[in-house]
Amino acid sequence: MGVVLGIESSCDETAVAVVDSERRIRAQRIASQDEAHAPYGGVVPEIAARAHAEKLAPMIEQVIADSGIALPEFDAIAATAGPGLIGGVMVGLVSAKALAMASDVPLMAINHLEGHALSPRLADPEIEFPYLLLLVSGGHCQILRVEGVGQYRRLATTIDDALGEAFDKTAKILGLGYPGGPAVEKLAREGEAQAVPLPRPLFGSKEPHFSFAGLKSAVLRAHESGEHADADIAASFQQAAMDCVVDRLEQALDKTDPVETLVVAGGVAANQQIRASLEQLAEKHGMRFSAPPMALCTDNAAMIAWAGVERLALGQSDPLDFVARPRWPLDPDGEPARGAGYKA
Ligand code: KG4
Numbered sequence: 001m002g003v004v005l006g007i008e009s010s011c012d013e014t015a016v017a018v019v020d021s022e023r024r025i026r027a028q029r030i031a032s033q034d035e036a037h038a039p040y041g042g043v044v045p046e047i048a049a050r051a052h053a054e055k056l057a058p059m060i061e062q063v064i065a066d067s068g069i070a071l072p073e074f075d076a077i078a079a080t081a082g083p084g085l086i087g088g089v090m091v092g093l094v095s096a097k098a099l100a101m102a103s104d105v106p107l108m109a110i111n112h113l114e115g116h117a118l119s120p121r122l123a124d125p126e127i128e129f130p131y132l133l134l135l136v137s138g139g140h141c142q143i144l145r146v147e148g149v150g151q152y153r154r155l156a157t158t159i160d161d162a163l164g165e166a167f168d169k170t171a172k173i174l175g176l177g178y179p180g181g182p183a184v185e186k187l188a189r190e191g192e193a194q195a196v197p198l199p200r201p202l203f204g205s206k207e208p209h210f211s212f213a214g215l216k217s218a219v220l221r222a223h224e225s226g227e228h229a230d231a232d233i234a235a236s237f238q239q240a241a242m243d244c245v246v247d248r249l250e251q252a253l254d255k256t257d258p259v260e261t262l263v264v265a266g267g268v269a270a271n272q273q274i275r276a277s278l279e280q281l282a283e284k285h286g287m288r289f290s291a292p293p294m295a296l297c298t299d300n301a302a303m304i305a306w307a308g309v310e311r312l313a314l315g316q317s318d319p320l321d322f323v324a325r326p327r328w329p330l331d332p333d334g335e336p337a338r339g340a341g342y343k344a
């Protein structure tokens, strides 16, 4: 049995959790900064870093107290060490180093994407390696083949925007506020998905990469034309995005050896339409579909602690001088998407 304290601070969520090797979340707290960033329509790094600095230390103290476990009793202190906004990552990683040093407990410097990639196994003990993971949030848009702890093959990434970013930008165009995904989904329910002709970038292309910038521009033009109801634009955007996701996954499945399970994680996994589309796709391919509960899909510390538990079982830990990595691809050999700017 092992028990790990996890810290997450790479974006706009300050989170701390305690997870054990029996998959029990012994304690957890999370503070979202949505309100602080809302006026800007996106995450402002400086505001994020200051909020983490303010909230993290008391939160760690509370979570340790909630868990009833004394600091030296932990088997590891895990923190996100990248990729992400460097100010926030530093706050979390340095705190973890201090705790590890003071209590003589091993440090785990966790790749945030590894946290997402392994989180399905925290929720569902039946998920065995290998599995196919669609990771879609405001910052990430990847298809990964998860072969084992530390063994990830990135089959696809985005050439431009992440899927959640496309939802957020569509929401901004339609004046729906931030974060935009839930608002776009809600409005889409009142609209007609075929009403507005929108492009499906890269649809049918052999490489399974994503692109959403052209779709976003088309949404802007449709809105500016004044010819369409906002609900129709929202519904048509969501449909176009889903068509792209399913098509890209079809290509990825084509390129890789069969796996038993398809998993979705990241904030966009909250979307009911994406869940339904993926379930259908999995069924068509004779695969199981699994989506972790929402609290584990969006950024959280339980997934970081769990990645620590998984690495602990393999006898791994990291040195106290581990340097934070704002960019840290899960699969260093992952081919960059042609024409892409850098995306972790
Ligand atoms: O994982 P997350 O909380 O943070 C990171 O970006 O890492 O994901 C947030 C993203 C935002 O872009 C948000 O608009 C999107 O997930 N999102 C959704 C929905 N709920 C959240 N997108 C579509 N439909 C939703 N229901």
Ligand code: ZN
Pocket (backbone or CB within 6 Å): 112, 116, 137, 139, 140, 298, 299
């Ligand atoms: Zn994330």
